[in-house]
Amino acid sequence: MARIVVIGAGLGGLPSAYELRHVLPREHQVVLISNQPTFTFVPSLPWIALGLKTLDQIQLDLATIVPQQGIELILDSVTAIDPQRRQITLKDQILAYDYAVIATGPELALDALPGLGPEGGYTQSICNPHHAVLAGEAWQKFLADPGPIVVGAAPGASCFGPAYEFAFLIHHVLKQKGLRAQVPITFITSEPYAGHLGIGGMADSRWLMRKFMASREIELMENTAIARFEPDAVHLADGRTIPAKFVMVLPPFRGPRFLREAPGLTDAKGFMPVLPTYRHPDFESIYSVGVITQLKAVEETPIPTGAPKVGLMTEEMALSVAHNIALELGVISGAQLKPTLQAICFADFGNTGALFLADPLLPDAEGHRHRALTFHGPWVSWMKLGFEQYFLLKMRMGWTIPWFERWGFRAIGLPLVERVQPESSLDLSPPIV
Ligand SMILES: Cc1cc2nc3c(=O)[nH]c(=O)nc-3n(C[C@H](O)[C@H](O)[C@H](O)COP(=O)(O)OP(=O)(O)OC[C@H]3O[C@@H](n4cnc5c(N)ncnc54)[C@H](O)[C@@H]3O)c2cc1C
Numbered sequence: 186m187a188r189i190v191v192i193g194a195g196l197g198g199l200p201s202a203y204e205l206r207h208v209l210p211r212e213h214q215v216v217l218i219s220n221q222p223t224f225t226f227v228p229s230l231p232w233i234a235l236g237l238k239t240l241d242q243i244q245l246d247l248a249t250i251v252p253q254q255g256i257e258l259i260l261d262s263v264t265a266i267d268p269q270r271r272q273i274t275l276k277d278q279i280l281a282y283d284y285a286v287i288a289t290g291p292e293l294a295l296d297a298l299p300g301l302g303p304e305g306g307y308t309q310s311i312c313n314p315h316h317a318v319l320a321g322e323a324w325q326k327f328l329a330d331p332g333p334i335v336v337g338a339a340p341g342a343s344c345f346g347p348a349y350e351f352a353f354l355i356h357h358v359l360k361q362k363g364l365r366a367q368v369p370i371t372f373i374t375s376e377p378y379a380g381h382l383g384i385g386g387m388a389d390s391r392w393l394m395r396k397f398m399a400s401r402e403i404e405l406m407e408n409t410a411i412a413r414f415e416p417d418a419v420h421l422a423d424g425r426t427i428p429a430k431f432v433m434v435l436p437p438f439r440g441p442r443f444l445r446e447a448p449g450l451t452d453a454k455g456f457m458p459v460l461p462t463y464r465h466p467d468f469e470s471i472y473s474v475g476v477i478t479q480l481k482a483v484e485e486t487p488i489p490t491g492a493p494k495v496g497l498m499t500e501e502m503a504l505s506v507a508h509n510i511a512l513e514l515g516v517i518s519g520a521q522l523k524p525t526l527q528a529i530c531f532a533d534f535g536n537t538g539a540l541f542l543a544d545p546l547l548p549d550a551e552g553h554r555h556r557a558l559t560f561h562g563p564w565v566s567w568m569k570l571g572f573e574q575y576f577l578l579k580m581r582m583g584w585t586i587p588w589f590e591r592w593g594f595r596a597i598g599l600p601l602v603e604r605v606q607p608e609s610s611l612d613l614s615p616p617i618v
Contacts, residue, residue: 187213187283187514190273192263194219194247196227197475197499198288202256204507204585205286209516211255216282218275219247220262221314224580228496229573230311231351232533234320234433235358243573244314245580254583263289266447268468284510287457288474291438298339300414301436307414308432311347320433331364332430335419337373340410341437343491345374345382348435349394350532356401357535371427372398373406373419373434375488383492385483387543387557397534410488438491440477452479461523461605462509463502472506475499483547492547495528500586501601508602520604527599531569538565544599556598
């Protein structure tokens with residue numbers, strides 16, 4: 186009997202646990218550890234911050250949905266991992282494992298800039314449920330006494346989509362409330378140009394983002410480094426100061442401390458190196474899924490940026506990892522799988538939205554992808570809402586990507602996973618992060 190421990194019950198961890206349970210016979214134990222009692226559908230957090238939804242509408246109680254799938258749930262925080270001994274330290278116990286799947290998501294590097302973050306700083310974040318609630322409280326205070334707004338991404342950030350979504354949603358909400366004329370909005374990004382998104386841009390993303398900014402009279406500051414924040418101002422590295430009463434700036438991400446402290450486990454920023462199979466190159470018992478995985482950047486940008494890891498890619502990783510562990514345990518036969526890193530993202534801008542399809546997410550050395558498409562229109566906002574409900578239904582039912590969803594993706598040329606070529610499973614080339 187093997188014990189497979191999944192750390193983190195987010196968009197990567199919960200589907201990983203479900204898929205492992207699906208492919209492994211019951212003699213193998215699947216354990217899910219979460220430091221939160223709930224699963225949160227993170228892509229809906231911008232709506233929480235603007236009071237358009239409440240947290241309970243996008244969260245599921247893990248104790249209700251997980252044990253009934255034959256998965257042991259431990260609600261505790263992992264404080265250390267010893268990959269040599271295959272041991273995980275929790276607050277109250279030490280747990281041995283045969284395989285560990287790391288799906289912790291990121292830690293927010295709020296110490297990257299003075300004044301960054303809602304606790305001990307002057308900026309809001311929408312990166313986790315707690316921060317989204319704090320942002321919601323700050324937003325309600327702001328509405329009572331409005332002033333200038335800054336939205337953007339700090340140097341070193343890698344997740345840019347939610348900043349655009351948040352800025353356009355703010356515009357929409359303020360317009361609905363008749364407050365837009367009183368509120369100058371500035372968008373400050375470390376990307377070399379708007380729509381770069383940490384992936385060298387895609388299709389007409391540059392033109393589209395600029396068009397949306399201009400038509401909404403949002404001042405755009407591209408390739409701009411923020412240096413620090415004060416209660417009523419954002420200070421830029423070039424010495425300029427932008428007055429601001431409400432600030433939402435996405436911070437850089439890094440790996441959680443317990444991973445960074447384990448010798449040889451992560452890169453300097455705490456991200457997990459992975460082989461194409463998503464196994465750690467040096468520790469055979471460790472696989473990783475989601476934002477915590479290391480992803481080669483497309484290019485060095487004048488101001489540092491990273492590449493995002495979006496939800497669909499995270500699910501692809503979960504499918505591959507569960508399959509590859511089942512192969513190693515001799516439960517199934519065949520080839521190892523790897524995620525195709527094909528990505529689809531929906532962004533809601535209030536009265537319209539944008540859909541991005543990147544196949545794959547990162548272009549090749551010449552800047553080419555098989556496909557890169559953007560669509561926009563009000564129907565994208567409805568699709569995002571529908572997708573949220575569908576994803577929550579899947580998590581309630583214990584599904585990862587059911588057969589009809591896989592067929593749907595295949596029908597539009599997105600197989601999600603593919604066989605690992607034998608020689609590439611040993612690709613140990615050092616990545617740039
Ligand atoms: C605001 C925002 C909007 C986004 N919008 C989109 C979108 O529209 N479409 C899209 O495709 N992607 C979107 N993304 C990206 C998407 O949310 C991520 O790809 C996805 O959440 C990654 O899943 P994950 O499992 O790596 O991390 P998470 O979903 O963050 O889950 C990690 C879990 O691990 C837990 N954890 C952390 N440390 C420990 C520990 N020590 N012990 C136990 N548990 C621990 C955390 O509490 C958390 O519950 C968005 C991201 C953000 C921040």
